[in-house]
Amino acid sequence: MDQPVHPGLTDEAIADRLREAGLRVTKSRVAVYRVLHESDGHLSVDEIVELVAARGERYPRMTVYNIIARFLGAGLVMQADAGPGRALYEIAERWHHHFVCRVCGSVYDVPCVVGRKPCLEPDASDIGEVDEAQIIFRGVCTACTSSPHHEN
Amino acid sequence: MDQPVHPGLTDEAIADRLREAGLRVTKSRVAVYRVLHESDGHLSVDEIVELVAARGERYPRMTVYNIIARFLGAGLVMQADAGPGRALYEIAERWHHHFVCRVCGSVYDVPCVVGRKPCLEPDASDIGEVDEAQIIFRGVCTACTSSPHHEN
DNA sequence: CGTCTATATTTGATATTGTCAACACAACGA
DNA sequence: TCGTTGTGTTGACAATATCAAATATAGACG
Numbered sequence: 001m002d003q004p005v006h007p008g009l010t011d012e013a014i015a016d017r018l019r020e021a022g023l024r025v026t027k028s029r030v031a032v033y034r035v036l037h038e039s040d041g042h043l044s045v046d047e048i049v050e051l052v053a054a055r056g057e058r059y060p061r062m063t064v065y066n067i068i069a070r071f072l073g074a075g076l077v078m079q080a081d082a083g084p085g086r087a088l089y090e091i092a093e094r095w096h097h098h099f100v101c102r103v104c105g106s107v108y109d110v111p112c113v114v115g116r117k118p119c120l121e122p123d124a125s126d127i128g129e130v131d132e133a134q135i136i137f138r139g140v141c142t143a144c145t146s147s148p149h150h151e152n
Numbered sequence: 153m154d155q156p157v158h159p160g161l162t163d164e165a166i167a168d169r170l171r172e173a174g175l176r177v178t179k180s181r182v183a184v185y186r187v188l189h190e191s192d193g194h195l196s197v198d199e200i201v202e203l204v205a206a207r208g209e210r211y212p213r214m215t216v217y218n219i220i221a222r223f224l225g226a227g228l229v230m231q232a233d234a235g236p237g238r239a240l241y242e243i244a245e246r247w248h249h250h251f252v253c254r255v256c257g258s259v260y261d262v263p264c265v266v267g268r269k270p271c272l273e274p275d276a277s278d279i280g281e282v283d284e285a286q287i288i289f290r291g292v293c294t295a296c297t298s299s300p301h302h303e304n
Numbered sequence: 305c306g307t308c309t310a311t312a313t314t315t316g317a318t319a320t321t322g323t324c325a326a327c328a329c330a331a332c333g334a
Numbered sequence: 335t336c337g338t339t340g341t342g343t344t345g346a347c348a349a350t351a352t353c354a355a356a357t358a359t360a361g362a363c364g
Binding site for chain 1: 314
């Protein structure tokens with residue numbers, strides 16, 4: 001598992017991306033960006049804390065919440081809704097949607113045919129200005145269909 | 153405000169609906185169904201507890217969670233995701249989606265052109281069997297656009 | 305290179321949301 | 335009416351998110 005899903009970025013490359021987004025460069029921000037980039041998305045705040053800690057840097061949850069809020073504001077990460085009680089975050093690259101398994105809770109990416117926000121326009125445009133449309137598909141994933149008693 | 157959004161149902165009418173769904177009829181279930189029916193949806197569990205209490209019946213949150221879980225299983229109510237940290241429930245009538253205002257957090261209904269689940273099929277059907285597709289539209293509602301400093 | 309200031313991080317407390325287990329109670333059918 | 339089985343209740347608990355105040359640091363400027 002030395003080589004995660006995405007190729008690693010040097011600290012400098014991450015720092016450049018932060019600066020491009022108009023953000024100050026700090027060690028904690030670089031660390032959070034790295035784990036978000038290397039894992040293939042769908043990280044909760046606590047998972048970020050743990051992954052960063054596994055690399056030898058420990059930061060309080062509050063710090064990660066602050067960082068995520070900044071990243072969200074700068075458009076660096078997107079917030080994926082996977083149901084109540086948990087917010088998942090991932091690097092904002094291609095716009096896509098999510099499939100959530102009712103049995104094991106796993107989250108899968110579902111490509112968006114449009115690929116950019118807001119990908120869908122609601123019927124009622126008099127409600128307000130829509131800038132994003134996120135779809136949650138629910139059902140049972142193939143893994144859980146084949147082994148009914150499997151849990152996560 | 154004596155007459156809420158939907159016309160009131162008698163206890164008997166609600167009891168019949170519960171029995172049709174194969175559920176036992178209890179006072180708490182009737183009370184929960186009533187507030188869900190009379191308010192026009194988008195109720196959190198705590199809001200249900202408060203609305204029921206305002207009518208003179210106090211039930212613990214746990215009871216409402218149990219009831220909601222039963223209602224969900226029986227298909228009486230649908231769970232609407234409006235972002236992390238809060239699950240909203242409403243009587244399952246017409247399938248529809250939701251618009252969430254980024255500023256004030258208000259939730260608006262958005263009609264679904266199809267009107268029934270699952271209304272959308274994902275590109276990747278090899279992930280699993282999709283039984284529902286729920287769309288969250290995000291943006292700024294007209295109320296918040298006109299008065300920027302308004303907070304809910 | 306060193307100082308300054310706005311910005312970030314840390315800390316601890318607290319709110320919100322949802323879950324677990326064990327016991328008491330009530331609805332429905334016999 | 336009685337008994338079985340599903341419900342409601344209770345209290346503790348876990349997970350998630352937020353607030354305020356004190357401290358530390360990044361980046362800019364001299």
